[in-house]
Amino acid sequence: MRVGVVILPEYRWWVAEPKWRAAEELGFSHAWTYDHLGWRTLVDGPWFSAVPTLTAAAAVTSRIRLGTLVASPVFRHPVPFAREVLTLDDLSDGRLNLGLGSGGTGSYDTTAIGGQDLTPQQRTQRFGEFVELLDLLLTRDKTTWKGEHFVAEEARGYPGCVQRPRVPFVVAADGPKAMNIAARYGTGWITTGSRRLENPSYEDWWRGVAQVTKRFNEELASINRAKGTIDRYLNLDSAPVYSLSSVEAFQDAAGRARELGFTDLIVHWPRSEGVYFGHETVLEQVAGDVFPGLADSEIRG
Template sequence: MILPDRHWAEAGKDWRAAEELGFDSAWTYDHMSWGPLVDRPWFSPYPVLTAAACSTQRIQLGTLVTSPNFRHPVTTVKDAISVDDISQGRFVLGIGAGSTTAGDDRVIDPTPLSLRDRTERFAEFVELTDRMLREPAVTHEGRFFSAFESRNVASCNRRSPLPVAVAATGPRGLALAARHGSAWVTFGAPVHSKKCTPEETLKMVRSQLGGLHQACERAGRDPVEMKKIFVVTDLPQESRSPSTFVEYARSYASIGITDLVIHWPRPTGIYKADPQMAHLIAEKALPEIHDM
């Protein structure tokens, strides 16, 4: 996870390094601004990912996650298929319900939404996005979003729809992931401000995976088909050496997680870490992790 808080002239080297070091994927957040770094520059993910696509050749790229707080499915799909074309099929569209703690949840509409309304909006966003990725022209009149003959022929010319990763922890969100996602995403604790021990987080993710499996069973889908992505927002200090990180990764692989996303080390502030951490993990831990 590489935060979009630096000018490309500086940030580009990290996206290129992620590929050169052998990481499988590189992601970024989608916000208008972000609480911990609200007074810093903050760039839109789709131009950033376009630049990353032009600077790399192999690594998968994506949003974790795009938010209906300030996105519309029509423009989101158009941006997504454009980045996917530029990257030659390496883009994954991650979608979530939208954070209420990042500080940008009402930047477009100041009207607060209840939890039920946010859930309904998320469901409509995912379902309409999925339709537009599969159908060449879509007309939709919903409670939160509308589309009139929205055309996405480029996406429908693919052999398979552009992959969507659905972030969810609750029953309805997990049902959406089971029906529409090529991947499922969790950030662990549903409330990101809640501090959990590593053991509590592992137990929580295991429980969420159980809910996903049940949702897939109800949807008539084999959960093995889906990637299961855990975004590590609080990597334990003791897991930051290559050898202990391998054991950390093994604990999540053992419960069914297929992909771990860790934050690229920043020099100061949130996600501050040794700048060499990513290099050491890539050199000394990735080969063993890839064999899990």
């Protein structure tokens, strides 16, 4: 199993840079940042853009993979975004994972640009167009497209990505239609667990993770895609218990995720207060004591 870490884009670079360097030095396999205009309870605090942040992170690291968690069509158009993705893949020397998601309802990303909320069906349809068009833009020299939500007119894609045929798409999906998009286009699939439960207990959350995993396996089977051909990422901090609240909490979560067949875990860098509150000493201990065992663990799903 591999472990990745999210470093929220809330720090001035002189504070953020050591965290990105440390993520690589501590042995994380991938590091991510949120691609939002602002986020939930932190919307009135400091916040920086994802692509420039990842560009700077690429310049101070050399091995760790870097990614968006997640880019969405809420405020991005595939044509200019494809150019940013292509450039970031080049600057990182092929270390980019492109995390993609449909975007939430009633989010600051929508209201900040004067957008209107879409129905779940409309949102998923827009997301499907977004992913399909991005795929074309990143794999073709020239793309013309006309959909309900996006248009591209002879959009150029030269010279293409460093990674071939394009950067890996890691698609966030908890519902059946989004899962179909992940199954068709994803190198990886990300889940936060079942969204059908409000304020679930820890055990309820894990039962929800098992349910969405079963549904995703069924979606793969429906298009005749083998289970082992797509990486599976679990956002551990969607659970009621923060994954780095203690070494024991992380070990328990990692063991449960392994049993469900997840190849990758995602945690969040501890913050000094509020959401993801924790201590960097726990993160360092987990990296030093637990990571070596995870690298040798067997995925049972």
